[in-house]
Amino acid sequence: MAASGTFGYGHEYARLIDIERLGAIVSKGTTLRPRLGNPQPRIAETPAGMLNAIGLENIGIEAVIQEKAPIWVRWKVPVVVNIAGETVDEYATIATMLEGVDGVAGIEVNISCPNVAEGGMAFGIRSDTAAQVTAAVKASTSLPVIVKLTPNVTDIVSIAEAVAASGADAVSLINTLVGMTIDITTRRPFLGNISGGLSGPAIRPIALRMVYEVAKAVDIPVIGVGGITSTSDALQFLMAGASAVQVGTAIFVNPQTPLEIIDGLRQFMEREGAKDITELIGAAL
Ligand SMILES: Cc1cc2nc3c(=O)[nH]c(=O)nc-3n(C[C@H](O)[C@H](O)[C@H](O)COP(=O)(O)O)c2cc1C
Numbered sequence: 001m002a003a004s005g006t007f008g009y010g011h012e013y014a015r016l017i018d019i020e021r022l023g024a025i026v027s028k029g030t031t032l033r034p035r036l037g038n039p040q041p042r043i044a045e046t047p048a049g050m051l052n053a054i055g056l057e058n059i060g061i062e063a064v065i066q067e068k069a070p071i072w073v074r075w076k077v078p079v080v081v082n083i084a085g086e087t088v089d090e091y092a093t094i095a096t097m098l099e100g101v102d103g104v105a106g107i108e109v110n111i112s113c114p115n116v117a118e119g120g121m122a123f124g125i126r127s128d129t130a131a132q133v134t135a136a137v138k139a140s141t142s143l144p145v146i147v148k149l150t151p152n153v154t155d156i157v158s159i160a161e162a163v164a165a166s167g168a169d170a171v172s173l174i175n176t177l178v179g180m181t182i183d184i185t186t187r188r189p190f191l192g193n194i195s196g197g198l199s200g201p202a203i204r205p206i207a208l209r210m211v212y213e214v215a216k217a218v219d220i221p222v223i224g225v226g227g228i229t230s231t232s233d234a235l236q237f238l239m240a241g242a243s244a245v246q247v248g249t250a251i252f253v254n255p256q257t258p259l260e261i262i263d264g265l266r267q268f269m270e271r272e273g274a275k276d277i278t279e280l281i282g283a284a285l
Pocket of ligand 1 (some may be wrong): 005
């Protein structure tokens with residue numbers, strides 16, 4: 001799968017790669033109203049990764065339904081809409097608006113964005129609020145609901161359990177880790193938002209550990225994301241219990257990465273004599 005915020009609405013990449021070969025595309029984070037996002041600069045390169053503080057710049061749910069869904073409906077690849085709200089009601093409203101929209105295959109509920117002042121990660125750092133958002137979205141839609149968890153917590157397992165108990169169909173983890181960088185010339189924080197979300201290979205061992213712990217604790221599918229750049233990385237997440245993986249930052253370096261991983265998984269399975277990917281899922285648990 002292509003991870004939210006790193007693959008636009010999919011069509012931007014359609015000229016670069018064969019998007020129909022992907023397992024799924026997760027759209028850019030979508031809010032009730034359009035958002036301009038945070039002040040520039042919004043991205044910074046870091047050792048083995050990047051910081052971003054985009055601040056959920058997006059065209060808003062109505063424009064997604066009017067302008068993007070008619071494009072998605074022509075594709076075979078499922079498109080999951082990533083949603084974010086400032087209140088529980090806003091999450092529910094967006095989910096209601098997506099009900100019955102052709103071209104939308106599911107909802108990924110972002111309760112983990114570290115770069116917005118209202119809502120965002122605030123819902124994902126407590127079990128009770130994470131559960132409330134999950135229940136509200138589930139009550140508003142018949143689409144499959146994936147809840148995306150933040151790693152900026154001391155106990156991600158308890159939050160995953162709360163979300164699963166509230167009806168989530170799957171969890172995806174992890175979103176970015178809060179970090180910052182300082183411009184030593186200006187002696188000021190470099191990012192306009194001061195802090196940003198760290199992604200890329202630097203966060204992979206943390207994401208893998210969290211996927212392993214969560215997969216052991218919940219009965220719903222776990223989607224692994226965080227620093228995946230190669231087949232071997234994806235295999236580690238599958239063996240840690242992920243039923244699927246998302247590729248994010250690596251797409252900026254090489255847009256073919258998800259397709260190369262799909263080919264690599266097939267080759268690995270042939271080499272190992274595995275007939276079905278489920279033989280590998282959770283092998284390390
Ligand atoms: C530029 C950028 C924008 C992102 N926007 C979103 C977003 O809108 N919603 C969301 O749930 N995650 C968003 N993410 C998080 C990614 O989907 C992913 O969880 C995270 O980057 C870790 O995976 P990676 O290391 O493969 O990038 C964004 C990440 C980046 C780098």
